[in-house]
Amino acid sequence: MGVQTAVELALHPDRLLPAEPHVRDIARRLYDAVRDAPLISPHGHVDPHLLLDNQPFPDPATLFVTPDHYVTRLLHADGVDLADLGVGQGPLSPDAARRVWRLLCEHWPVFRGTPVRYWLEAELAEIFGVTERPSAATADAIYDQVSARLRDDAYRPRALYARFRLAVLVTTSDPCDDLAAHAALAADPTWHGRVIPAFRPDAYLEPAQPGWPDAVARLGVAAGVDTGDYPGYLQALAERRRYFIAHGARSTDHSHPDARTDPLGPAEAARIYRAALAGAATPDEAVAFRRHMLTEMARMSCDDGLVMTLHPGVRRNHHLPTFERYGPDTGHDIPIRIEFTDALRPLLNRYGTYPGFHLVVFTVDETVWSRELAPLAGFYPSLYVGSPWWFLDAPAAQRRFREAVSETAGFTRTSGFVDDTRAFCSIPARHDLSRRVDAGVLARLVADYRLSEDEAAQTAVDLVSTQPTRVFKL
Amino acid sequence: MGVQTAVELALHPDRLLPAEPHVRDIARRLYDAVRDAPLISPHGHVDPHLLLDNQPFPDPATLFVTPDHYVTRLLHADGVDLADLGVGQGPLSPDAARRVWRLLCEHWPVFRGTPVRYWLEAELAEIFGVTERPSAATADAIYDQVSARLRDDAYRPRALYARFRLAVLVTTSDPCDDLAAHAALAADPTWHGRVIPAFRPDAYLEPAQPGWPDAVARLGVAAGVDTGDYPGYLQALAERRRYFIAHGARSTDHSHPDARTDPLGPAEAARIYRAALAGAATPDEAVAFRRHMLTEMARMSCDDGLVMTLHPGVRRNHHLPTFERYGPDTGHDIPIRIEFTDALRPLLNRYGTYPGFHLVVFTVDETVWSRELAPLAGFYPSLYVGSPWWFLDAPAAQRRFREAVSETAGFTRTSGFVDDTRAFCSIPARHDLSRRVDAGVLARLVADYRLSEDEAAQTAVDLVSTQPTRVFKL
Amino acid sequence: MGVQTAVELALHPDRLLPAEPHVRDIARRLYDAVRDAPLISPHGHVDPHLLLDNQPFPDPATLFVTPDHYVTRLLHADGVDLADLGVGQGPLSPDAARRVWRLLCEHWPVFRGTPVRYWLEAELAEIFGVTERPSAATADAIYDQVSARLRDDAYRPRALYARFRLAVLVTTSDPCDDLAAHAALAADPTWHGRVIPAFRPDAYLEPAQPGWPDAVARLGVAAGVDTGDYPGYLQALAERRRYFIAHGARSTDHSHPDARTDPLGPAEAARIYRAALAGAATPDEAVAFRRHMLTEMARMSCDDGLVMTLHPGVRRNHHLPTFERYGPDTGHDIPIRIEFTDALRPLLNRYGTYPGFHLVVFTVDETVWSRELAPLAGFYPSLYVGSPWWFLDAPAAQRRFREAVSETAGFTRTSGFVDDTRAFCSIPARHDLSRRVDAGVLARLVADYRLSEDEAAQTAVDLVSTQPTRVFKL
Structure with a gap:
């Protein structure tokens, strides 16, 4: 188009609100009720040193x-x-x-x-x-x-944290992390925010991962427990969870290729564990062990109260030449089809009605929203449908999420927004986008005479305050 | 929100109609054309004793x-x-x-x-x-x-039946049911409605179900036929279908975990039948037999004219502790992924163009609407796409249904609304919801200049009268 | 409705544009910018003799x-x-x-x-x-x-070609086709259009097809190469591709039941080739060979520059009685579920970043748009998401396509419209429909304040000109 001259960049106050004037008016009022509410960030990837060092x-x-x-x-x-x-x-x-x-x-x-x-x-x-x-x-x-x-x-990060009205920021941390940054922040009298870790044990639950024996050895050292056998391994995981809780953690986070949760008997689990330590577990055994451990994580959550979040169904590092040159998280993790109804059944049959147990399930395969997740969350008190994640964290996808989930499970069975980002400065924009979309969704229900405006406003406020606080036990 | 004071409950006359004023005007006119039309209920779970006893x-x-x-x-x-x-x-x-x-x-x-x-x-x-x-x-x-x-x-139920403008109410009945309630109603000179049974043989077609040998023995008693061998079993099923037809039945109803219809040779079917009676069929054989019998049901429908309806793809009684304590139908039947293109191919290759044969296919996995069901219904004269069912029986899902199906199969290849409920008093509201949604769908086609308003009005009327009457042979 | 009297048929100038007046105004302006743009038809099934003979x-x-x-x-x-x-x-x-x-x-x-x-x-x-x-x-x-x-x-066809403002029309041709019609058209001084072939080798890549040994023998004759062994077969394919390129071809087209691309070692490929020629390949071997050959086709595209287009996931000739009586393409090809993330991984790991390689992927299973194709196209420079195809080539489906793909991959990673038709006179209406839908999609982004109108207009123009020209190398 030839040499481009400068064009104005201006954020319209009504951006993303519904186009129909009457519905937009309703949406604007609903959005106004939440626009300035504090940001609750129950899952993300910001480095705590960012706020500790404040460079x-x-x-x-x-x-x-x-x-x-x-x-x-x-x-x-x-x-x-x-x-x-x-x-x-x-x-x-x-x-x-x-x-x-x-x-x-x-x-x-x-x-x-x-x-x-x-x-x-x-x-x-x-x-x-x-x-x-x-x-x-x-x-x-x-x-x-x-x-x-x-x-x-x-x-600087701390000034922005305050300006963003962040109420709490959850990071994702390795179970062996000493959480020194979190501790130092919490101990800093000049810091008034809240940055807490989530326990992310994937690498320790997948014997098929290269270097797994070393990983569980490190876990043992961190926990002060001998992980040479399966009971020690379980104890080490429980120890590290306790350590995380002591540092403010309220949740664990899990991401595996599938969501199956078939439990093994203790003897069989111990046998595979020994074989895997010796590098002798078959690929099928490694998968069986990982699935078993997901149910074990649920058992531990029933014990210690940590909310369990699940983000499965992504083929990581799809392009090996890029992975080899640049490492992980370089843009070629690609979603795959996922299944929850049968996969989560063993876990839910054991713990799906356990008092206080919370399992928040995220997906990048949107076909499961209406088919599996909303029906599951519409019965099991423990299960919440996680808000749209990653590739689906965008206006049209968020609307599809509400349309697919609300009719079966309402609003109270969903998690509230999760920004899931390592881009600190994008946090307010991500939450704002979500608030605008939800205001539009609720405004359409009001315009349809399916919800009165007072209820819609209550729901909008709940979704950014009560709901994430309750679901993630913050 | 403190103590809640009473808030008005009022049904707005325009509820669920499109928000855009011009489209709403069209939709209101289309809805007016069907608002007071009699209710045709071709599939549901109301107990006929409700209307017989009229308590x-x-x-x-x-x-x-x-x-x-x-x-x-x-x-x-x-x-x-x-x-x-x-x-x-x-x-x-x-x-x-x-x-x-x-x-x-x-x-x-x-x-x-x-x-x-x-x-x-x-x-x-x-x-x-x-x-x-x-x-x-x-x-x-x-x-x-x-x-x-x-x-x-x-x-009382009979007064409500009249007030609801119900024209016909189809119940779902066990093949061994003597249909005494239906007969008594039909014979009652003070009753002016129409309550007819549908033939629901699932339990008799699945050898893997506990107690199956007893079930087929009961079937034999009901039919006056010895079900000790496979030909007797087929004869007993045909007998009971005839009995249902004599009591007004126009359709059968089938719900299995999948929709496969692979036929067996008669000798192989007879062999598995004997093995299953003896409790010696393998799980794979039991599944093969059930799939075979679905095609046999189609064959019988070609013979006796009963419309065949299919509601597959639900994992029943997902939470075993609840099932054991409270029984079935307690809120934890959860959908699973379903496949129709290959599954129905054997049945459709045999009977898909058989004159007068009708197969109505329902799904709780909406991914098959545009991918499989609309293309199948857009070619096979026997196959109709069932209206949104169960978890999908809601405004946004019904709109997605029309959007996914109409562009490939139009409106005439769909079943018309099915309330599928055991909640008698909800029947008018369910039909009304569907009429409002379809009025909105059609109004959008008119506003898009894809359909003239006279055609849209004809279509709206067809969908609540001609169409279900024709598809379900009522 | 009694005897129908004649009703007017009139095309409203605003058909298919959004209903909300403010959004419709924007859409009308965007549509005006592309309404009269020449038609680029990069994939279709018109017979070149239609234009050569001009009957x-x-x-x-x-x-x-x-x-x-x-x-x-x-x-x-x-x-x-x-x-x-x-x-x-x-x-x-x-x-x-x-x-x-x-x-x-x-x-x-x-x-x-x-x-x-x-x-x-x-x-x-x-x-x-x-x-x-x-x-x-x-x-x-x-x-x-x-x-x-x-x-x-x-x-007559040539007059309509000019009236339709067709800029280029791509036909789909058998690798053994001598392309005489294309050559004669190109040599005709009275003809001013552009009709070029696409190379469609499916039948030669599937050893499981009846008559495959004869097909590869014919291929050898056409190429002047002995296809009695695997290297000769590869050489014959490469020859015929060169021949097509010499006759103007810019692309190949592939349609198999699945999209897997697992390569075989050359010795294994040669062994299966020999077995298949002798009619002795197992079904699994035949499938393995076909999948291998898809990756070989990509390798050849890297060599000779032909754009590779992929249209998988259809069960052809679903109703055998109709196929036997009337042949293929008689309305009962039915889509099946498809998977790309794992299926294309071998091909993309080899050639996904190869400079100048283009792979355009079409689907009739819309669940992969947001889950697989948009994420793949959002990383791999070689991969473009094909526009909605076949059953999905309709207004609502095209809107779902843009909603599902744009948020992950924007507009530049999509192919531009493909009419894919053998109905010559429907080409302008199909392109016009697509232009109206995209104008509506872009107008909604403008009304949402997500895009300024100047950018939306640029995008609308790109989608019907720059984009298909670039993606299909026309």
Whole structure:
């Protein structure tokens, strides 16, 4: 289109609200009731050192591009080499950072229609005061403007935490993590936020993973328990859960290729455990053990009260050459079909009505929303349908989620919003997007005369406050 | 929200119609054309004794809560024990009934966004004249008001049948049922309705079911045929179908975990039958026999004209502890993925173009609507896509159904609405909901200039009259 | 409805645009930007002889009904025998043609809500000036009117090609085809269009197909290469691809029951090839060979630059009696569930980032749009999501496509519209439908303030020009 001149970047106050004027009016009132409510973030991937150290973000590329696979994947699909985006290269030089930023701005049109575009625009406009649409023509000016702000103390992580109205931020941590960062933060009298860990034991539950014997040995060291046999292994896991609880943890997080939960007898579990330690477990045995351990995790949650969250059904590191060069989380984890009705049945038959046990199930296969998850959550008091996750964390998908789930399970059987991000500055935009979408969903129910506006407003408020607090025991 | 004061319960005349004013105007006219049309109920679970005996409903809890797993399941998910809802306890004492009713009213918010809420509100307001929203504060007053009405003869089942404008009500009956209730009703000169049975042989077609040899023995007794061998078994089934036809039956109903229809040779079928009678059939043989018998049922339908309806793909009694304590139909039947293209191929290759044969296929896995059922119904004259069923019997799901099916198979290849309920008083609200949704769907086609309004009105009328009458041969 | 009098057939200029007036205004402007853009048809089934010979279409039935399984299938489902529609009978007599046409008009209501109705109305009104809705009452008059036009030179194929503003028309051709029709057209100085072949090798890649040894022998003859061993077979395929490229081909097309691409070692491939030639390959070996060959096709595309298009997941000729009587493509190809994440992984790990390699993936199982195809296309530069195909080539399905794909992969990772038709006169209506739907989708993004109108207009134009030209290398 020739040389592009600068175009205004402005966030319209009614963005994402329904188009029909009467419904938009209702939605606007519902959104107003939650717009400024504190942000509860029950699951995510922000590094606690970010808030402990409170160092300035180094540059716009490191803040918005290089570590965020939501952003780099579409640029890669459009032909940009991940190396040119700084992936896998450690800190960027000032020149490299500016070049990465220019690549983002030049490829701005590829993000049309995506939530990445929505989040980035909201971050640039609301946090950094940017008023021009990113493009080749405006890249340098925006880079300079954001860079200047980043040197200001008001843009350090702790200041942003307060400005974002974050009430609690849950990180995802390895069971062997000493949680020193969480402890130091909690002990810091100048810090008034709440950053707590979630217990993420996947690597220790999958004997098929390379290096698994070493992992469970490390687990034993961390727990002060001999993991040379199966009872010791269970004890070590229970120990580490207790350690996490002592550091504020309220939940565990699990992500396996499938959701099966078939229990093994203790002798069989112990036998496979020994074989796996010796590197002699068959692939089938390794899978059987992992499935068994998911039910064991539920048993431990009944004991210690940790909420169990499940994010299955993703083929990790789909493109091996990229994985080998750049490592995991580089944009090529691809969803697969998932099944819950039969898979979770053993677990739910044991613990599905256990008082106080909470299992929150997320999916990237949306076919299970109406078919399996809503019916399960509509009967089992323990099971909650997790809000749309990852690829589905976007306006149309979130509307499909509400349409698919609410008619069977209402609103109270859903988890409330989960931002699930490592991009700290995107947290407010992600929650805001969700609040706008839910306001629209509820407004349509009001316009349909299926819900009165007072109830819709109550529901909107519940979904961002009572509901996540209760479901995640925060 | 503190003590709740009473809030008005009022049904808006435009509820569920599209929000856009111009489309709503069209939809209102289309809905007006069908609003008062008689109700055709080709599949459901009302007990014929209800209309034969014509006793008053005992109390609001027994009418609206205890026997209806649509209602009890969400209360259970919200932490209410099924025992506290009177499930599995026989008749409720007056005190118990009032307590159950209070539980429903106190938990009213959990039904927000569900069709259960829509149905209950319509029943309370339209049938019983309730004008306040159920809540802890209003529970007793509503209980008293409904109870008073129930003592009035105008609220006995036969009076309601007439008031509901029911034209025909199909019940679901066991093949060994003597259909005495249906016969007595038909013979009653004071009764002017039509209540006919459907033939539901699942239990007799699944050798894997506990007690199957006894079941087929009972079948033999009922039919006056020795079911000691396979030909006798087939004859007994054909006999009982004839008996049902003589009592007005127009259809059979089938629900198995999958929809496969692979036929066996007669010798192999006879061999498995003998083995199964002796308790010696393998699980695989039992499944093979059940699949074979589905095609045999189609063959018999070609002979005797009974419409065949298929409701597969549900894992029954998912939570064994609840099943053991309270029995079946207690809210934890959970859908599973289903497949029709390959599964129905043997049956359709034999009978898919047989003159007059009708196969109506329902699903709780909505992924098959556009992928399998609409393409099948768009070619095979025998196959009709059943309207949204069970978990999908709700406004948004019904709209998804029309969007997924109409573009491939139009409207004439669908079944018309099926209420599938045991909750007698919910029948008008269920049909009304469906009529409103279809009016909206058709209005959108008119607003899109894809259909003229005269055609849309014809289609709306067809869908509630000609279409179900023709598809179910009523 | 008694005797039907003639009703007006008129195409509203705003058909298919969003109903909400403000959104419709935006959509109208976006549609105006693309309404008259040339038609790019990168995949279809028009016979090149149609344009080479430029003979008049014989009659309305042959033009609109008999060869088009989109039309005949719904008539068949409504009880019309395919024989009565002229299927499988060669040229129709004038009387027979008129009878077929009457059947279409009498059954006009069964097409309500389908795109077939939309296309036919657009063709009748826009191309042939028909002003009355088809019905029993108007059948003969419309037949006469269309027949009269067909005798006019302005309605011969080449004149229509120009009138339709077709820029390029891709046909689908057998690898052994000598492409004489394409060559003659290209050499014709009086012809100013562009008709190029696509290479469709399915029959040569599936050893399980009856007559496969003969097919590969024919391939060898066509290529002038001995296909008696595996290297010769590969060489023959590469030769024929070169031959197609020399005749203008830019793409290959592949349709198998599944999308797996597991490569075999060369020795194993050669061994199965020999066995298959001898009729001694097992069914599993035949499947393994076919899957291997899909990856080989990708390898050849990396070499010779042909775009690879994939249309899997259809059970062909579902109803064997119809297939045996009338042959293939008679309306009973039925979709099945498909899987891409694991299936395409071997191919994508080898060639997914190969410079210039393009793989366009189409599906009739819409569940993979958000779950698999958008995530894959959102990372791999080689993979594009094909536009909605076959049963999904309709307004609501196309909207679902954009909603499911755009939030993960934007617009630039999709293929642009593909009409995939053998019904030459339906091409403009199909493209027009798609342009209207995309205008509506983009208008909703503008109304949501997610996209500015200048960007939406750019995107609309890209989707009908830059995008298909680039993706299909036209």
